Amino acid sequence: DAGITQSPRHKVTETGTPVTLRCHQTENHRYMYWYRQDPGHGLRLIHYSYGVKDTDKGEVSDGYSVSRSKTEDFLLTLESATSSQTSVYFCAISESWVAGNEQFFGPGTRLTVL
Amino acid sequence: TQLLEQSPQFLSIQEGENLTVYCNSSSVFSSLQWYRQEPGEGPVLLVTVVTGGEVKKLKRLTFQFGDARKDSSLHITAAQPGDTGLYLCAVRSNTGNQFYFGTGTSLTVIP
Incomplete structure (x- = not known):
């Protein structure tokens, strides 16, 4: 299994509070991704990174920011959490950006915003 | 509007x-992937198809990419309880740096 960990695995927070989710990899893969998974919507890309300090927006980036200061860590921050951001968040990594390249997923973080 | 429509949902x-x-779309893709996700875990890649009309087999699972590369199917023969999970198709956008997943088919195989 690809070495990907996410922390925390579960979090309950209140509306308006900042939240940071961490993704850590031991595979030295260049590309890292953050997705959210919601019933009826499947997985949707929030942000991705193609190198240290190189990031870009995904399909549903509003209300989220990311940072990557080291190859192995990719942080997702909700500056002011809202109830609509209650979701399961998955981090993924890949060696290449080529279409068809395999993405390896972490175990997910379940976030509840009250 | 979903780029990838999967059926059935359950x-x-x-x-x-x-x-x-x-897994159906009105767009053409250079490749398409199928993932399986078990409860409480992240998706795991099953297969990538890249050529129109391509058929790939993985034990009892048969994957086909449509001739026009707009759709794909996954056929399971003699389903087993271990096949239970959420099956997701995924593509990379042809026009930008985006990845898209379908909404998934949730399969339950009853012993």
């Missing part, structure tokens, strides 16, 4: 039955 069958799930 499927519950008895062990030993055959089934087919579909």
